[in-house]
Amino acid sequence: MPVATDRPDTRRTREPGTPPRPLVVLASILLATGTGTAIWLLPPRAQGEWAAADRIEPRATPSGPASTTTAEPSPTPAVARPSGFVTFVDAVREPRFNLSREARRSQVRWFTLGHLTAGQKGCVPKWGGLQEQGGNPVANRLAPLRAAGGNAGLAFGGPTGRELASACSDLARLTAAYRRAIGAFDATYIDFEVHAPTGEATVLRRARAIAALQREAAREGRSLTVSFTLPVTRTGLSSGDQAMLRATRSAGAEIAAVNLLAPVDSVPGSGGRLRPIASAVRAAHPQIARSLGESAAWNRIALTPVLAGSGDLTRLEARRLAAFTSRNHLAWLSTRGAALSPGITRFLTGATR
Structure with missing residues (x-):
């Protein structure tokens, strides 16, 4: 005979398709445990290694609408002028440097190839003053880079050799020499790296050639x-x-940017290695603005710290450097000297894009 009780019936029949309650509880425990393990396994950066007020993260590329078919990506048209992070390549000392492979590895889109200086004949630019224009293997690898959406410019001058404008005293021949180099590599960007003082005649000759x-x-x-x-x-x-700079502008040449070579102190001071660089850029800004006839010229300043060793730029310093570049809207960022680690290069590429 059934025993009467006033307890509610908690063991009613389950709705069809509903799992038993013990299984639900067990699944919840397993899910929580698995999530905690997954978070613990994330790399350090995902757990906030770079979490800071001045953090600059690589900017994500917006994705389009979902598609059920997968198509081959079409090549991105190469842009005409440098931007973001620019890799300098010494095309004479690094003949095996592969532009397109480096672009895929580091996501860098812009390179500068140097240096073209005067050969023995004076008015003929050669790589390092010795190698024929068409004989440099790095420059001859431009086509695959451009097919992938990257680009590269040419650097005239440099720390060694004779600058073309100093060695070639005839304006027409100097202009023709620049024209041949630009045409040979289909260059849309050229740079003039000037270290030694040059006379007024050289400055004017170069300026007139650029303007032409x-x-x-x-x-x-x-x-x-x-x-x-x-x-x-x-x-x-x-x-x-x-x-x-003033004389070049007065001659009718348009200077898109002044790229500042700033050495990085091997031994950081009380303010770190980057503070002297920031001070140098701030000191140069009004000088560049006046020289280019502008009231402000931050977007016409590029910055190139010169590294003595690969350890001269840590991840923290790279983040601060990218933040300084973005905050001041500089034209682009680059480095010289010792090579950066691949991880830091990829970070700077994404952070300054």
């Missing part, structure tokens, strides 16, 4: 971006370099 080439490019519907790479100190640019 830019006018030719405009008539033909092409672009020709020109920059100057100059050393900078805590007081900014030298008076001679400021006068050179």
Whole structure:
């Protein structure tokens, strides 16, 4: 005989398709345990290794609508002027450097190839002053890079050898020499790296050649971006370099950017290795603005710290450098000297894009 009770019936029949309650509890425990393990296994950066107020993360590329079919990505058109992070390549000392492979590995889209200086004949630019233009294996690998959406410019001058404008005293021949180099590599960007003081005649000759080439490019519907790479100190640019920029602009040449070479101290001071670089850029800004006839010229300043060793730029310093570049809207960022680690290069590429 059934025993009467006033307890509610908690063992009613389950709805069809509902799992037993003990299984639900067990699944919840397993899910929580698995989630904790997965979080613990994440790499350090995902757990906030770089979590800071001035963090600059690589910018994600917006994705399009979902598609059920997978198509081969079409090549991205190469842009005409440098931006983001630019890798400098010494095309003479690194003949095996593969541009397209490095672009895939580090995501860098822009390279600068140097240096073209005067050969024995004076008015003929050669790689390092010795190697024929068409004989450099690095420069001859430009086609695959551009097919993948990257690009590279040419650097004239540099720390060694004779600058072309100094060695070639005839304006027409100098202009023709620059024109041949630009045409040989289909360059849309050229840089003039000036270290040694140059006379007024050399400055004017170079400026007139640049202005003529830019006018030719405009008539033909092409672009020709020109920059100057100059050393900078805590007081900014030298008076001679400021006068050179003014004279070049007065001759009708358009200077898109002034790339500042700033050495990184091997032994950091109380403010770290980057503070002197920031001070040098701030000191150079009004000088560059006046030289280019602008009230402000932050977006016409590029920055290139020169590293003595690969350890001269830590991840923390790379983050701060990228933040400084983005915050001040600099034209682009690059490095010289010792090679960066692949991880830091990829970070700078994404953070400054």
